[in-house]
Amino acid sequence: MPNCLVCYKWTLDEQDIKIKSEDLSLDSSRAKGKISDFDRNAIEEAALLVEKLGGAVAALSYGTAAVKQSLKDVLSRGPEKSYWVADASAEQADATVTATVLAAAIRKIGPFDLILLGEGSSDLFNQQTAPRLAALLGLPCLSFVNKLEVEGDVVKATRKLDDSVEVVTVKTPVVISVLSEINKPRIPSLKQVLSAAKKPNQELTVADLGLTPEDLAPKAVRKSVKGFVMQRKNIIFKETAAAANVAKLKESLASLGLS
Amino acid sequence: MNFELTEEQQLIGQSAREFGKEYLEPIAVDLDHTGEYPAKIIAKLAGHDFLGLLLPAEVGGAGAGFASYVEVIENLSRYSAAVASIVNNHTIAALALELYGSPEQKKTYLPKLAKGETLGSLALFESGPTPGVGPDALTAVKHAEGWVLNGKKAYVRNAGVAGVYIVFATADPALGAKALTAFVVDSKTTGLKVGKLEETMGLKGCPVAEITFENVVLPETAVLGTVNQGQAIAAKLLSIFYVAEAAQTVGIGQAAVEHAAAYAKQRVQFGKPVAVLQAVQTMLAEVATDVHLARLGLQNAALLIEEGKPFEVEAAMIRSFLVRLGPKMMLDTCQVEGGFGYSEFMPLPRLFRDIAGTVLLDAPGDYPDKTIAASIA
Amino acid sequence: MAGIFIFSEDRALAAQLLTPALELKAALGEPLTVLALDAAQATELSTLGADKVLVVGDSATWIEGLGEPLAALVAHASVVLVGGTLRGKHLAADVAARLKTGMTTDAKAVRIAGGKLVATRILYAGLAVCDEELPLPAVVTIRARTFLAPTTTTAAAPIEQAVAKADARVTVESVTPTSTAGVDITAASRLIAVGRGFRAKDDLKLAEDLGKVLGAELACTRGIAEDEHWLPIERYIGISGQTVKPELYLAVGLSGQVQHMVGCRESKTIVAINNDERSPIFEAADYGIVGDLYEVLPLLTAALRK
Numbered sequence: 022m023p024n025c026l027v028c029y030k031w032t033l034d035e036q037d038i039k040i041k042s043e044d045l046s047l048d049s050s051r052a053k054g055k056i057s058d059f060d061r062n063a064i065e066e067a068a069l070l071v072e073k074l075g076g077a078v079a080a081l082s083y084g085t086a087a088v089k090q091s092l093k094d095v096l097s098r099g100p101e102k103s104y105w106v107a108d109a110s111a112e113q114a115d116a117t118v119t120a121t122v123l124a125a126a127i128r129k130i131g132p133f134d135l136i137l138l139g140e141g142s143s144d145l146f147n148q149q150t151a152p153r154l155a156a157l158l159g160l161p162c163l164s165f166v167n168k169l170e171v172e173g174d175v176v177k178a179t180r181k182l183d184d185s186v187e188v189v190t191v192k193t194p195v196v197i198s199v200l201s202e203i204n205k206p207r208i209p210s211l212k213q214v215l216s217a218a219k220k221p222n223q224e225l226t227v228a229d230l231g232l233t234p235e236d237l238a239p240k241a242v243r244k245s246v247k248g249f250v251m252q253r254k255n256i257i258f259k260e261t262a263a264a265a266n267v268a269k270l271k272e273s274l275a276s277l278g279l280s
Numbered sequence: 281m282n283f284e285l286t287e288e289q290q291l292i293g294q295s296a297r298e299f300g301k302e303y304l305e306p307i308a309v310d311l312d313h314t315g316e317y318p319a320k321i322i323a324k325l326a327g328h329d330f331l332g333l334l335l336p337a338e339v340g341g342a343g344a345g346f347a348s349y350v351e352v353i354e355n356l357s358r359y360s361a362a363v364a365s366i367v368n369n370h371t372i373a374a375l376a377l378e379l380y381g382s383p384e385q386k387k388t389y390l391p392k393l394a395k396g397e398t399l400g401s402l403a404l405f406e407s408g409p410t411p412g413v414g415p416d417a418l419t420a421v422k423h424a425e426g427w428v429l430n431g432k433k434a435y436v437r438n439a440g441v442a443g444v445y446i447v448f449a450t451a452d453p454a455l456g457a458k459a460l461t462a463f464v465v466d467s468k469t470t471g472l473k474v475g476k477l478e479e480t481m482g483l484k485g486c487p488v489a490e491i492t493f494e495n496v497v498l499p500e501t502a503v504l505g506t507v508n509q510g511q512a513i514a515a516k517l518l519s520i521f522y523v524a525e526a527a528q529t530v531g532i533g534q535a536a537v538e539h540a541a542a543y544a545k546q547r548v549q550f551g552k553p554v555a556v557l558q559a560v561q562t563m564l565a566e567v568a569t570d571v572h573l574a575r576l577g578l579q580n581a582a583l584l585i586e587e588g589k590p591f592e593v594e595a596a597m598i599r600s601f602l603v604r605l606g607p608k609m610m611l612d613t614c615q616v617e618g619g620f621g622y623s624e625f626m627p628l629p630r631l632f633r634d635i636a637g638t639v640l641l642d643a644p645g646d647y648p649d650k651t652i653a654a655s656i657a
Numbered sequence: 658m659a660g661i662f663i664f665s666e667d668r669a670l671a672a673q674l675l676t677p678a679l680e681l682k683a684a685l686g687e688p689l690t691v692l693a694l695d696a697a698q699a700t701e702l703s704t705l706g707a708d709k710v711l712v713v714g715d716s717a718t719w720i721e722g723l724g725e726p727l728a729a730l731v732a733h734a735s736v737v738l739v740g741g742t743l744r745g746k747h748l749a750a751d752v753a754a755r756l757k758t759g760m761t762t763d764a765k766a767v768r769i770a771g772g773k774l775v776a777t778r779i780l781y782a783g784l785a786v787c788d789e790e791l792p793l794p795a796v797v798t799i800r801a802r803t804f805l806a807p808t809t810t811t812a813a814a815p816i817e818q819a820v821a822k823a824d825a826r827v828t829v830e831s832v833t834p835t836s837t838a839g840v841d842i843t844a845a846s847r848l849i850a851v852g853r854g855f856r857a858k859d860d861l862k863l864a865e866d867l868g869k870v871l872g873a874e875l876a877c878t879r880g881i882a883e884d885e886h887w888l889p890i891e892r893y894i895g896i897s898g899q900t901v902k903p904e905l906y907l908a909v910g911l912s913g914q915v916q917h918m919v920g921c922r923e924s925k926t927i928v929a930i931n932n933d934e935r936s937p938i939f940e941a942a943d944y945g946i947v948g949d950l951y952e953v954l955p956l957l958t959a960a961l962r963k
Contacts, residue, residue, distance in 0.1 A: 038785075090287065093287055094291055116760065117754075117758070143781075146780075147760070148762055149760055151750075152747045152750035153753065156750075156754035161824055162751070164743065181835075182742070187832045188830040188831045188832075191826055192826070200897075208295055210327065210328040211342035215292075239759070240795075241760065241761055241789045241791050242789065243787050243788075244775075244790055246787040248784065249786050249922075251940070253942055254944065256943065256944050257944070257947060258945065263953050263956055264956055266947075267953060267957045274905075279871075279905045280961055543935050546934075546935040620934065620935070
């Protein structure tokens, strides 16, 4: 019966982010929060494991004050308890800081048999947190997992890599990052949403965790964030007669030496 | 004063939005074409507790409030107003039983309605001007064992798929609507016949048909509330229904605004996206404003219902507002999209028909305006 | 020992890493060391400008388990460049954690400015780009084909053994290669990418026929590979799939979501065929035809055949 922890990130929904045409800066003032996409798969996988094997799932997140908005959301998706670290440092945090904070929290609230995360967050997509967390906690790490089987203290994972599929086994405790293909996250039912309010959540402050300002200062500092704008010719043929469009396209391709 | 949804209401709305995106968006176009009742989707909705949202936990409902309910309906309607309409018609029947049912009636029906094992339907309208009046009016004649029903109900939604109908019949043709009495009628009752499904303009997939009653014998225990209380029950349910349908309209309007805005940004004419043209901006701004204000009015009425305060005037106002502005929202968004908006290839024609379906039915003439006028006179 | 280190278990990618590594070497004036997976890779990479080559394992090594020994090898490095395969990214993050230092994932460009490393990368699945500034030592992963391998060869650098032991807690039960067709679409100079506009697998023949005339390989969206399984996984383009930069990218029946476009937006010329004029693909295209692909493709194939 595995004791599981899922780490998730509360990110801005990238669909709500607009690029300002004047200076290509990003306007996220109207952007809503969401549980990072791949972390939902991690939450679902932990919930599925525990439904099958028994055990428990807790959730942990580090974020700005906005992370509080995620508590009921995450608790409606399976975990029985959530822990959260809200600190302004999260705004500029890089993977170094995130892994440091999560590791400190896990040392305090752990140990856990399985620590699950998404392969990367939907905003920064650093894909670093799982291996870093494992390194800091001295645990093995299985990354990019798209199938997970747990039997007793043995974890068997199928990893989908660039050019191969690899099956690995390891004994718990272990840190695991999952791919989006591993499952289809559930849409919480109304009763699950309503019962989330009754589940416990616990704040951990950075002071509780003994973290110093130095621990919370990012190594990788993001500068000059600009919207990506594609410069293309945008010559679109849209006559009613398809043949006319094809003829024009052929001409264009020929002029580029591409016919 | 607080204009923000609670976290719980937001999450319930989010759950409905995720549901809509996942299950309704892929079928909405097909549903509009075939008009076939989406049984699988309704079963899925039941699994997510959407069919028992307002019913108390004791009978298996989610026990959420009306403000949460309209969030759900708006979000489902963004993807398929037809499906939302099935939910609305089911919910209003369930609510009729919850509000007026005897302990026995509640015990029989509410658990099944909450779980979505049985679908509910409200059979209120008739082909005549008002229920209880006209040649086809449904009459209920007192009998030794109970009541005998004869006549027809028109425009019954969820017809044929519902397991229980809340039926309004006049207990005295001479008194007409004044003697209106509500009955709880099981769909399997002998003599109840569901007619051919109507071909409707919009909300295709939500079955609409006439129901004929031929010597339908009901026990005394089938009366909902008390004899002759039907008109009061109908008025109350209609008021609640206005608010539920306003959520449907706002959901459709929101979908149309988002589609038109995305179109305006993409569509390039004379070297610029049409979104920068002032005429287009004005149209989009007006519709977005209408939708936003309608949502506020809707949420206000919903909250009054949830808190058990008088809500009928606000319900009539939002109804009246949307009967006027719903179709205009669609005209404006269609115009933004020009010839494309008119094309059946695009979603706007379906949204247009769905909004018509939402504001045309259930609006017996000037009824909302009378309520409003009475409140200020 | 300060210095610049590179590592990738992918031979071609390891060679490509030498290009930015040599620029960093020039900027920092520090020696460049190649960490080679095995002896064969060491020999191959030794003549591309490195000062030294260390052989850290062999072809059977579980790369992801090398974090601890590699971190010790690069303990005094200024910059560590790691090939951005999934294995490489796992390893790099592990090493960065052990070095208690920052890391940029999938950098598009790297330079030294003000004693710091500045790496350009994308955010929000390609919606935005940013520069990340990292103090030295810094770890950076770089994906395949971000840079071309150096073309000039140098005298062979000395090769030394530094064989490391991988994390023994993890047991590799099996490794099954997924490349089936053997076609490397990332190497193709012309690609036809197909999307959901195709109604059936057999209809892809329309694209294949055009491909024969154009000399183009077929690529696809994630949906076509992962949901429909009409084309092998290694042919899908996008944030979690392949990144390509062909001369011609002909997108047929696909809408051009940012998650897809991020994998092809550096193509030289993008052409789109789609029946929905509103599709974002037209915004991303140099040329486009608004029309039914079932009508347009046969006509285009016939026209180009002439």
